[in-house]
Amino acid sequence: MRRTATFLTAMAALALVLAPALAEARAGGGFSSGSRGSRTYSAPPSTPTAPSGGTQFNRTTTPQPGSPATSPAARPGTVPGAAPNRGFFGSFGGALLTGGLIGALLGFGLFGGGGGFGAMLGMLLQIALIGFAIMFVMRLIRGRRPATAGGPAPYAYQAQPEAKQFGGMGGMKAAEPVRAGGPLQIRPADFQDFEQTLKDINAAWSRRDLQGLRTLATPEMVGFFAQDLRDLEARNWRNETRDIRLEQGDLAEAWSEDGEDYATVAMRFSMLDATFDNATNQVVEGSTTQRQTATELWTFVRKGPGGRWMLSAIQQTQPA
Template sequence: MRRTGRFLTALAALALVLVPVLAEARPGGGSSSGSRGSRTYSAPPSTQTAPSGAQRFDRTATQPSSPATARPGMAPGAQPSRGFFGSFGGALLAGGLIGALLGYGLFGGGAGFGAVLGMLLQVALIGLLVMLVVRFFRRRQAPAVASGPQGYAFQPQPEPKAFGGTGGMKAAAPVDAPLAIGPSDYQAFEQTLKDINAAWSRRDLQGLRAVATPEMVSYFAQDLRDLEARNWRNETRDVRLEQGDLAEAWSEEGEDYATVAMRFSMLDATFDNATNKVVEGSTTQRTEATELWTFVRKGPGGKWMLSGIQQTQPA
């Protein structure tokens, strides 16, 4: 009976740790990935759509290029220290404490199936706890969001008033923006939002390559593999842009960049491939998300490609 109780307690703890994984399966959901050129380590200005600003990137291929982008006393490109609780020693301590609570010690003192199962559960918990602790400290270390001018406001197409017609939000060029962003650009941003979600739902890497940078495609591919390892798939349907505005736009080294805050709604559901049953989300109830998407193109006239997705800071 004691072993049964310990086993159920361990399963309950493991289920609680896994909850965030289930709830963040949409493309880019729950993490910030990609690059913003030379501004990757600079927070985009807040906007009406995302007043709390953006979180720093959890995954990026861009390395800090100068000491100004790193912490004081840290060499350029060096990874910030996560402290004891982000280290292997912290993981062992966390695992030992959980094991003690469950009555097993660090690696289990008994023999037989129950002890082996307890050890495996502790190892799984250690790995998941390390992941959550690292994510927590990364978010705590996120730089303060810089204030900035409001951008060009837009709403879902085909309503023309979103781009400065009569009524609704007026078109207004960003103050001191070195790169002009017009209605056709905003239409491209909205269409890319829909194309990314459609290709993701089909698990179509070729389709993602047509609208996203190789870096972003690599992150999408990894996320799809993670879902497939659990024999799940995520589908987002009927994506609608509810509100959006420009955070900033600029040019560097022959490329144009634009970071746009977007609030959109959708039907978001994760399915078990074996049973085709919904394990998270809903096929009938819409959900909303607000993210900052960065787009890049090879100069004027080039095609805008998604280069980064950032989650918003908690309000």
């Protein structure tokens, strides 16, 4: 029984510490988030840019057909569309407490032979030590650069040569628009708006500018962005994406419903993506000089013709 308790508590600590390393820190967090109106639970058509299509949504406030709707307003203090802010007892402290209770029930913790409250406290201390040790090792593996003798200096993003543009519309190719659900023509100016929004979203994200994000995305998406920023801040990290370049893009589908226009666009873009430790200003993930490439499906919505396109969803693509 003691071996079982030791294994469970060690695995809980390991999973807790490794979780930040496995998540992507850039805007969207590597999740499929948001809503596509009535097509939220329908896969977008494949395109040359995203031939394998998109993944199902990990985070959305749109209820599945046939399920009762739930209102974020039912929980006072929550942001619409945001995951609950769990705080200490919902994240690290909660995992430790849960691990402690499991250990206490399965053998009075890692010390063994102890009993009651003192044994539980001893076991929690050991879990914390294990977690901090794993975190230290993971940071070494990530290759943190040493701080300079005069203190941390801001990293400069290296200038990159201009990327080749495709499609003659700022990198976006126009596919034949899908007219199911209402006729909708996506024009060259719309593609330019999509590309500019891609850049503006990443710029506001890098500034941690929620007010700026509110002018570019739906309240649901802003809620998800806010939660991701809080998660980074809890680790005393920040993420910055610079020099966003649309390498290729095309239209997956476009339609109208309930007085709103929707367009889902596949975009492959490159960027300089780096996550910093706020205490040292050192890069803990990514790079300020080596470009990274991502392919995502972005859905935009507007209040009818003439309205402004707002980001309503980001979907990750299926593995090829």
